[in-house]
Amino acid sequence: MKSRREFLMQAGALAGVALVGAPAPARAQQKMVLKAADVHALGYPTVEAIVRMGKKLESATNGRLSIQMFPAMQLGGEKEMIEQAQVGALQIARISVGPMGPIVDELNVFNLPFIFRDEAHMRKVIDGPIGAELLDKISSNPASRLIALGWMDSGTRSLYTKTPVRGPADLKGMKIRMMGNPVFVDTINAMGGSGVMMSFSELYSALQTGVVDGAENNPPSLLTQNHYQVTKFYTLTGHLIIPEIFVFSRRTWETLSKEDQALIKKLSREAQLEQRGLWDTMVEDSVQKLKAAGVEFIPVDKKPFYDATKPVREKYGAKHLALIKRMEETR
Numbered sequence: 027m028k029s030r031r032e033f034l035m036q037a038g039a040l041a042g043v044a045l046v047g048a049p050a051p052a053r054a055q056q057k058m059v060l061k062a063a064d065v066h067a068l069g070y071p072t073v074e075a076i077v078r079m080g081k082k083l084e085s086a087t088n089g090r091l092s093i094q095m096f097p098a099m100q101l102g103g104e105k106e107m108i109e110q111a112q113v114g115a116l117q118i119a120r121i122s123v124g125p126m127g128p129i130v131d132e133l134n135v136f137n138l139p140f141i142f143r144d145e146a147h148m149r150k151v152i153d154g155p156i157g158a159e160l161l162d163k164i165s166s167n168p169a170s171r172l173i174a175l176g177w178m179d180s181g182t183r184s185l186y187t188k189t190p191v192r193g194p195a196d197l198k199g200m201k202i203r204m205m206g207n208p209v210f211v212d213t214i215n216a217m218g219g220s221g222v223m224m225s226f227s228e229l230y231s232a233l234q235t236g237v238v239d240g241a242e243n244n245p246p247s248l249l250t251q252n253h254y255q256v257t258k259f260y261t262l263t264g265h266l267i268i269p270e271i272f273v274f275s276r277r278t279w280e281t282l283s284k285e286d287q288a289l290i291k292k293l294s295r296e297a298q299l300e301q302r303g304l305w306d307t308m309v310e311d312s313v314q315k316l317k318a319a320g321v322e323f324i325p326v327d328k329k330p331f332y333d334a335t336k337p338v339r340e341k342y343g344a345k346h347l348a349l350i351k352r353m354e355e356t357r
């Protein structure tokens with residue numbers, strides 16, 4: 027595992043080769059390799075969608091602009107990826123909305139438990155005016171230092187544990203890994219467990235050695251990260267439906283011509299819609315493989331979890347009631 031400093035140094039070195047030194051105005055016309063990163067491996071829907079976007083970008087610009095993908099946490103966890111994009115060492119970071127909440131507060135609305143009725147509702151919201159406004163909020167917030175390009179699908183997150191959870195009482199005393207954002211720790215604590223914030227990259231060994239008793243995620247992540255090998259019970263709590271997001275370094279963005287910016291935005295929207303088809307296939311396939319590998323899918327009454335997490339929706343949602351109302355009204 028590389029240290030944070032090594033990641034930044036590596037990313038910095040890579041940034042050095044991306045732009046051939048030239049005065050700023052001339053740069054826009056120069057050949058440029060945009061670096062993209064994802065925690066998932068090649069072939070995962072989020073990675074594939076950006077790779078395809080890169081191919082389109084390359085052909086639309088006759089090879090002047092292209093995307094080089096660094097998958098599988100090669101550039102670190104999502105927090106590191108965000109930081110690298112902010113300083114211009116990375117151009118495209120594909121991350122969960124989870125770690126973006128601490129950067130742009132409105133995004134935490136998407137991070138609330140049971141805030142979307144179902145995945146179809148989430149898709150309607152991200153595809154429509156609310157999705158567009160939130161992307162603008164990120165891009166126009168000087169502190170974010172990011173340009174938000176688009177959303178992607180990440181399905182529904184449920185609980186996976188070493189011993190079965192059939193109701194809130196079973197969660198008592200269980201340490202559950204959550205993404206780096208206090209809203210998630212509050213959520214799992216309210217559901218009856220004990221939340222531990224931890225990077226995705228540390229999770230497999232934490233599960234294996236018993237540092238945590240479980241985690242929560244969608245079926246494709248449970249499968250591809252091999253967590254199912256050490257946690258055999260998947261309780262269908264469906265407590266979070268969090269979209270993914272992909273963002274661009276504002277520092278690099280400002281060196282691009284208006285035309286290139288518009289092209290990247292157009293291809294981003296296409297990537298958002300294209301990823302969805304890949305995602306649906308991946309979920310079906312993952313569920314089958316997990317079941318075949320002996321993972322027990324446990325249906326559970328969501329009501330007690332929904333009721334228990336009401337204070338979390340109130341605590342983080344209070345500042346954004348108008349937005350939540352508009353989300354509810356989205357059909």
Ligand code: BDP
Pocket residue numbers: 065104120121122180205225226243244247270
């Ligand atoms: C996965 C997301 C990924 C997150 C990960 C996590 O695709 O972006 O990093 O969950 O739990 O579903 O950290």
